[in-house]
Amino acid sequence: MKKTFIMIIITFTAFLALVQPVSAWAAPNHYAIAEEVYYSLPADAQDNLDLSTMLDGADDPDFKFFDFQYHHYPASAEKANYWILKGKVYYQNEDYKQASYCFGVATHYISDSVCPPHSEGGHSGYEHTKCELQSMLLEPHITDKTGDLDSELNSANQMSGNAWDQWLKTDDDKYIQQCLNKAADLSYMGVNNAVS
Template sequence: MKLKQFMNLILVISILSLILMPVSDAWTWKTHSDIVDVVYYGLPVDVQQKLDLNAMHDGSNDPDEKFHDFTYHSYPKSYDKAKMWLDQGKASYDKGDYSNASYDYGVASHYISDTFSAPHAVSGENYADHSKYENHAKKLNPIATSVNGDLNTIMQDGKNQGAVSWNSWLQTHDDSIIQNDLNKGASASLSAIKDSINSTSSNTPKESFIDYIIRMLKNLF
């Protein structure tokens, strides 16, 4: 194969890779950090004094920034990841390892809150619309309130309601719809982390080989 043909082939493959790259990120990194802020300051003062807000920020962005996770951002897969990181956070917290607990809870908040981003409740959405939705979210401030119920049910409801939100937003482009989704994600994250810390016992999760590698890579940065 001639050099010119080879270079053209590489160009075509690169373009196809960009076109076919899955749209996985829901909220932007800024939004995830904003969610962690309201979660942290929504926790009791004695818990705030133990947790590290900077480590929570790091964890909240890493599924996109470091893990390059294109799979686990929608329910039910997002619940599996959230549960795993919540359990790891609880295990670290109970041992007094508050740095790792902070990081783990930050990662958990990412998977929980992404479930409430409306584009993640549907499939085949237009990328431009997806991007516009999340860019509008960057200008909004999440508000967290108490949520009753188990996390699995809360996230399942978020998935079901998200499809309705997405269709409504496409028709109106009303930012109050995004604000409502954002508040639900922040509220679910706060309730889940608070419940995890307050639970009477920790069940150390079984890590898959991939999750073990991710944790090791995290420690290198």
């Protein structure tokens, strides 16, 4: 019995080491980021937007579009800007449900730009999966509401790469938390600028 259990663990670990993951943050992280953005927006924007529809959009790049080629900056930034602008047009035309969906999708692409395993190459599927699993135990928090999304994305991507390197060395969750917070910050900047 003990040998069987050990063999299962070894097989599973080997599988994780070989698998090349295609997603960045896990779906619960994308939902938490979209929710954090929604509840940080001005009251009038919260009244107009629909959180449920925003959450629906937050996972669609992975589960509906199967759009795995845009998980890395700068391609993810192009997609984020596309969805932010589309959401802004819907918002200005008072089609708040469509705006909510677009903003949810945009938060996905923005946050993928700051996902540590996607900021630096040369890592195993096991490391990526481990980071993703650990990130699901953390909650994003908006820590900086100032700045411009486009000008912040490049430096945030570099910060994420540094955080990834440090996390690989130390296994300290503070580096993942830093990136989750930055993903929430940038997502807030993008959506808030679109509704203001």
